[in-house]
Amino acid sequence: MRKHIYRTLLAGDLLSWLGVAGAILAVILVLMLMVGAPVGEALQGFWSGAFGGRRYAYLMTTLSRAAIIIGMAVSVLLSFRAGLFNIGGEGQLVAGGLVAALTAILLPGPPLLVLAVSVLAAMLAGALWALLAGVLQLYVGVPLLVGSLLLNYPARYIASYLVAHPFRDVPSGMLQSHLVPQETWLPYFPGTRLDIGILFIAAASIFAVIYSHATLHGYHARLNGLSPDFARAVGLPVKKLALQTLAMSGAIAGLVGAIAVFGIHHRYIDGMLVQPLYAWTGIIAVLLVGMIPWAVPLSGFFFAAVETGAAGMERAAAVPKEIALVIQAVIILFVASRVSGALSVSAERKGADDA
Incomplete structure (x- = not known):
């Protein structure tokens, strides 16, 4: 009986994945037909833009973008699995990036020490900003979903002000800070334009798997x-647990x-950012x-490939790169339908249990 249920669920998930893949392909074909783009050239441009280029330069771009997306996905994963809808x-x-840059610019000392202190300061800044949303929920009554979302705006505007006025690199003519010391730049892998920051993201992904399961x-x-x-009923320190998870x-x-x-x-x-x-x-x-x-890195890489591949299609076949946003919209609809279905099932089960 259990095997039958497992096979049924697996078949349902497979059909869902096939459905979203079919929807994405249909959207891509419709958009290409609308702009009159040759399908073969467009697909070839997509593949080259995501994975090709001289010395696989575009693949390095995809990996670089994937590292940032996967890192943010891991951040969200830890809070979401704990029931904390941290969308901040x-x-x-932004808090981490800004503090890292300003610390490296202002702090004197050996480059390796400056880099280490700047990274730790960035992590502390991100943790404190997340904790602020948690404190607002636990002690003020502002829902985490609302508080974490609203806190995005002061972070963005404070960062904009600081790089537009007191810490602006005026000669550059742009709204940006001065360069961090070159000795603190993360080195590239030999023969590529991919920096070793991806190793930090890989370590964070491994940490998430171990933390979640072991x-x-x-x-x-x-x-x-x-x-x-139930967690509260069995004596778990729910508030402390929430704050610790948000900090991570x-x-x-x-x-x-x-x-x-x-x-x-x-x-x-x-x-x-x-x-x-x-x-x-x-x-x-x-x-x-x-x-x-364990599936989060694959998902993050997929989205990075969609975005860089869309740019390749624009170069090769004049297909607007905004197609990547349309693809993401289709995926959001797919995800929303799955979440809505899961919530409906959960509500039905709860009602049955209460009855």
Whole structure:
């Protein structure tokens, strides 16, 4: 009986995945027909834009973008699995990136020490920004979903002010900070333009898998996510658990911000962490795979490939790169339908149990 149920569920999941894949392909074909683009050239441009290029330069771009998306997805994963709907990753990412850049610019000392202190400061900034949302929920009554979302805006505007006025690199003519010391830049892998920041993201992903499946704290967090009332009834310190989980989530977002500064941009540029929608894409990547830790890197890489591949289609076949946003919209609808279905089933089960 159990095997039959498992096979039924697996078949249902497979059909869902095939359905979303078919929907994505249909959307791509319709858009290409609308703009009159040759399908063969467009698909070839997509593949080349995501995985090709001279010395696989575009693949390096995909991996670099995937690292940021996966890092933000891991940040979201930790809080979501604990039942904490922290959607303030954008603010925590900005806080981390800004603090990392300013610390490296202002702190004297050996480059390696400056880099280490800057990364730790970025993680602390992200953790504190996430904790602020938790404190607002636990002690003021502001729902985490609302508080974490609203905290994105002061983080963005404070960062914009600081790089537009007191810490602006005026000669550059742009809204950005001065360059961090070159000695603190994360080195590239030999022969590529991919920095070693991706190794930090890989370590964060491994940490998320181990934490979720092999630690007592991760088990307690997951239990709280499944049933807060039960977790409270068995004596778990729910408030402490929530604050600790939010701190970890924010710290990883801050780490991602530091990697973007030291590995990609080498300074803080106004909007550099907001306009690419890293945080929001990370949320979609997590929900797409049902919050399964080991699948998050695959999902993040998929979204990065969609975005860089769309740029390749525009170069090769004049297909607007906004197609990537349309594809994400289709995936969001798919995710929303799955979440809505899961909530409906949960509500029906709860009603049956109460009866």
